[in-house]
Amino acid sequence: MEMPRLNFYYLSPHLLDLLPAKNGEEPTIQFLLEVVDILTNYVKKTFDRSTKVLDFHHPHQLLEGMEGFNLELSDQPESLEQILVDCRDTLKYGVRTGHPRFFNQLSSGLDIIGLAGEWLTSTANTNMFTYEIAPVFVLMEQLTLKKMREMIGWPSGEGDGLFSPGGAISNMYSVMIARYKYFPEVKTKGMSAAPRLVLFTSEHSHYSIKKAGAALGFGTENVILLSTDERGRVIPADLEAKIIDAKQKGYVPLFVNATAGSTVYGAFDPINEIADICEKYNLWLHVDGAWGGGLLMSRKHRHKLSGIERANSVTWNPHKMMGVPLQCSAILVREKGILAGCNSMCAGYLFQPDKQYDVTYDTGDKAIQCGRHVDIFKFWLMWKAKGTIGFEQHIDKCLDLSQYLYNKIKNREGYEMVFDGVPQHTNVCFWYIPPSLRGMPHGDERREKLHRVAPKIKAMMMESGTTMVGYQPQGNKVNFFRMVVSNPAATQSDIDFLIDEIERLGHDL
Amino acid sequence: MEMPRLNFYYLSPHLLDLLPAKNGEEPTIQFLLEVVDILTNYVKKTFDRSTKVLDFHHPHQLLEGMEGFNLELSDQPESLEQILVDCRDTLKYGVRTGHPRFFNQLSSGLDIIGLAGEWLTSTANTNMFTYEIAPVFVLMEQLTLKKMREMIGWPSGEGDGLFSPGGAISNMYSVMIARYKYFPEVKTKGMSAAPRLVLFTSEHSHYSIKKAGAALGFGTENVILLSTDERGRVIPADLEAKIIDAKQKGYVPLFVNATAGSTVYGAFDPINEIADICEKYNLWLHVDGAWGGGLLMSRKHRHKLSGIERANSVTWNPHKMMGVPLQCSAILVREKGILAGCNSMCAGYLFQPDKQYDVTYDTGDKAIQCGRHVDIFKFWLMWKAKGTIGFEQHIDKCLDLSQYLYNKIKNREGYEMVFDGVPQHTNVCFWYIPPSLRGMPHGDERREKLHRVAPKIKAMMMESGTTMVGYQPQGNKVNFFRMVVSNPAATQSDIDFLIDEIERLGHDL
Incomplete structure (x- = not known):
């Protein structure tokens, strides 16, 4: 240098x-x-x-x-x-990302109150590890987590939790605490102190469960993928069959992840039926509600998460469906004390027992992090400003909009839905079929051509800068568009615009 | 509800x-x-x-x-x-935490450029997973990481890296990639595919290495603590002895963490001597420079990290010594491709291979996170505004201030230093001995009384609200003050104030 x-x-x-x-x-x-x-x-x-x-x-x-x-x-x-x-x-x-026509990600929109909250958070520039240096934020976190647990339906909102740097880390926590619950000696002795443990999650679930399996020493081969119905929902009988199969092989089933709002289809796994199986086989039930957890705020839509109160842990990202600025993800746990049991190392330099205040508020040792960013304030402030009913209205409106899109294209010429029926979440998955492909017989040639349509339209969209929407393949399905609505600024006219734009850009492909 | x-x-x-x-x-x-x-x-x-x-x-x-x-x-x-x-x-x-008299944490100060950077980051409200939605930030991250690797001394700044949500997670990454390097099959098959692996780190090192050991399935018993000299620096001979001992027991030494700036003493482990041993036994060398990495910016002090260019990975938190707002932590890796190899899951919905731009810039799959907060901008903006020489001046000034404190109290009545000699970093560790204890013979009674002095002074300090400084016990040493300076607003008069305040509050204890 x-x-x-x-x-x-x-x-x-x-x-x-x-x-x-x-x-x-x-x-x-x-x-x-x-x-x-x-x-x-x-x-x-x-x-x-x-x-x-x-x-x-x-x-x-x-x-x-x-x-x-x-x-x-x-x-x-x-x-x-x-x-x-x-x-x-x-x-x-x-x-x-706050533009009314940005539909590319599960997180979109720019909430003004949340923005003000982030500006304040950066100005306060502190850290969540102790009450000593973040008294107000630590208490806000506790009260907010309790409210969230109440909405999940755990008695009196009891339990535990933390805000973590995102849904992947929250899901990782759930696997860690499940392991600690059943095999606490892994903390000191490592995975060799446990039998071969297996985790179950839907083939439509978020890849973070697999990442957690790799990181935490289970191995991705021990993350068993469950089959889903045509709507992307786990088939409970498949779960039970795979549990039995694993046991017959001498493996030990540990953990089931039920997704509440899958990333691509927006599917809600049938939590109650999965919970029955988890109870029968004594397995940890985690609900990954990173995307769908927000629906708990809506009296109209919360039934889609029915049974979530039976979960042992829940991931819920207010930075997705609830429009809170990034990052804001919570891991919620039904059993008190287990997060600390799993993670605490009691570092003397941070968590002195001989402070003048009630040190049970020093929550940092529950985390796998040391320093932890203040993610709570913007969310707390938005909740204050909107009230629970404000979140409800936002969610209901987004779901209405996606239903508007669904109704608009389900029978429209040039569109094919990836799955039938009204979407459970705001995800609307569809192919746009350019005129040149409309008469073509189904087969490999059409598949290959169709596979290239969405990427081409997307590239033109980005180059013209008019709107953004995601696409991907899924299983044996070639590239299709995944529309999602979480942006409070979006209206029906923006949905119309998106469709017009896809047709304008894709017409001559 | x-x-x-x-x-x-x-x-x-x-x-x-x-x-x-x-x-x-x-x-x-x-x-x-x-x-x-x-x-x-x-x-x-x-x-x-x-x-x-x-x-x-x-x-x-x-x-x-x-x-x-x-x-x-x-x-x-x-x-x-x-x-x-x-x-x-x-x-x-x-x-x-930006007050000139806040000395409680390794992160302190309120940098105005960094603050502006955070306000902009919240306004942009995007996510680091793809170039598609964070083009500028993704490039800033790559350029900044390259600059940091150049400062470490890796040839042409080659290598890899990521900003992560804090030093604990950065350290966790280092353990994960070390494991992947030597036992890549653990990713798919789990820890049972590897022999009993052991990690080595100083007894003065940050507790996150132990947390990583617990989380990743090694077990804390397989995190072997190394003895240090009286200044808190690892004794290389102890490392070698413990490696040999582990091998004799049939364990497989995998990873050594050398701390560059320990949390309490600010000690710098002798990296070159440790690197020699790592080379001899073919072990991964990680340098935890979360706290001390900033000294690489100073021509006067960077020799304290001499040998860091021999490390396989480095943690470096600009949010500590360099005054960048929280959170800003980097994990830097010498070998290219290994982060992706270790963590990628190739989720189709995010990382489409058929985009119109060069998708090697979609770096999200290297992370254990999915969504990742934009931590780079504030740091990049500060670097632009200050230049490398601005960081250097900041660091030199903080080290000068801590030397001023050291000189002031080393022979002052009523003070005892926890270790002798000029501190290596800005950490100055000392006991304040109230007059009532000054004549007392050394022994259990004095120890017990002295143990209570720092907590009492700290409590009074917080209640009067005048200043804040940390304390903790360490090993068999009773509670002592750990003074650190990273705040650019602090001056000699603030150091004087701290000492006056300790004496005012502690005089009659």
Whole structure:
């Protein structure tokens, strides 16, 4: 590393005028307000349908440097003016995930209260490990988790939980605590202290269960995939058959994941029937409600998670269906104390027992993390501002919109649904069939051609920047579009726009 | 869950006037600016030494509700006016981690550029899994990681890496990839496909290595603690002896963690000597530089990490010594491709191979997470604004300050150093001996009394709200203060203040 000595650039007044500099208050506020001006302009434009969703560039284009926007870092500082330009350009070349026509991900939208909450969180810049340095946030987390457990239906909202850095980590927690519950000696002795353990999850479930199996030392071969019906829901008889099969092979079934809202189809596994089997064979039941958990907020739709109160643990990501800014994921556990039992290491430097306050509020040792970002405040603030009924209205509206889309295309020329019937969640999965393929007999040639349609339309969509929607293959089904609605800004006209756009871009393929 | 029907509260104009409401621009900007006003006032006061570091309340006091501040969530929405009050109160009852006299944690300070970066990140509200939805951030991450690898000293900055949700997770990654390197079949077959593997780390190292051992299925008993010298540095001969011992027992040594900047003493393990042993026995060498990695930015201090270029992986948390807002932690890996090999599951719905751009930029499958928070932007922006030399100056200044503290107290009446000699990092560990204990002969009674001194002073400090510094026991050493400096706002006068305050509060104990 070669670096020149301190030189005059660094002495340019701007950066050094900011706090903690003497008399730094005024330049600091001025700088922050200039940033806020950039951000509020971005917010305004994000909601403006005449703005593009994105201004697409290839990686090499951005790496070569757009005019005035150079990603390279250097030894010397830039001026604050350039920093403001960099902020503007970063937003300019990014993707407006809050745009009413951004449908690409399960997380979309830009909630203003949540945004304010994140700005405050960054300003407070603290850490969840102890009450000592995050008193308010630690209590908010406890109260919010209790509310969520009440909604799950655990008696009096009792139990435990944590906010974690995302659904994959929350799901990983569920596997860890299941293992700890049945084989606590694995914590000290490792997996060799347990028999060959197997986990069960749907072939439609999120890949994080498999990732957890790999990471935690089970091995992906011991993550057994369950067959589903044509709607992507686990077939309970298949679960039971595979449990029996595993036992016959001498393996020990440990854990079943039921998905409440699968990633692609939005399918809800039949929790009650799965819970019956888990009880019969004494297995841990986890419900991955990362995507579908939000429906618990809706009196109209919560029946889709019926039986969730029988789960031992639940993943629920408010950053998906509930529109909370990223990241906000909770792992909720019915049994108190087991998270701490599984994870605590009692580090003296953080968790001193001889503090002046009630140290049961020092919850950090329950986590696999040490430092833990404050993910609770934005969610708490949104809940305050909307009330439970505000979330309910948001969810009901999104489900109505997806039903509108379903009704619009189910019999429309040029569309085929990937599965029949009204979607359970906001996922609407469909193929667009360009006119050139409409008369073609079903067979390999048509399959191959159809497989290339969605990627081509998507690429054109991104290049024109008008809207974004996801696609993927699933099992033996070739690439199809997966539409999801979680954005509170979306309306029927945006759904119409999406369909028009697919047809405009795909018509001549 | 019982909820009343939609009622007039929700129809109060305020919340529903915000975007995405029609004509919502003006009320939205107005609301956000009111929030920013609260935040900028908080920022100003944070740097003002006449402001308290905290306004301490016990958990039950906050739970019972302070005037106008009620943490409970309800079905009905609150007014936006109340939301603003809630924001103010959340800050009021929190801890000012950016205050020049907050020394409680390895992460402290409030960097204005970093703060602006976080505000922008929340506004962009996207996710790191694909280039598709985070083009600029994905490239910034790659360029920044390359810069960091260059500073480590890996040829041409080659290698791999990711930003993860904290040092504990980064350390967990290192253990996972070491296992994958030597026993790749564990990914599919689980730990039963490997012999009994052992990990080595210092008794002074961070507890996350043990947590990783527990989580990943090694078992904490297979995390072997290494003895240290009186300064908390691993004794290489002890490592070699323990490797030989493990092999004699039939275990398979896999992984050695060398700490670069231990949590309590700030000790730097002798990396070169440890690397020699790792090479001799063919073990993975990880350097946990979560706390000390920042010193690589300083030409004066980087020699303390000499040998780090021989590591297979490195944890480095810019959110600690470099003053980047939380969270910002990197796991850096010398061998390319191994992160993906270890973690990828190739989920079709996210990582489509048939996109129009170069999909090697879709880095999400390398992570154990699916969604991943954008932690890079604030760091990138700070690097742009300060240049490498700006970080260097910050680090040199903090180390100078801690040497100032060391010089001030090493021979001062009423102080005993926990270890002799100039600290390697900014950690200064010391006992304050109140006058009542100064004449007392060394022995159990004095030990017990001294053990209670730091907690008592700390409690009084928090109640008076004037400053905060950490304490803990370590091994057979009773509670002592651990002073750390990472806050760019701290000056010699703040160090003087801390000492005065300890003496004021502890004099009559």
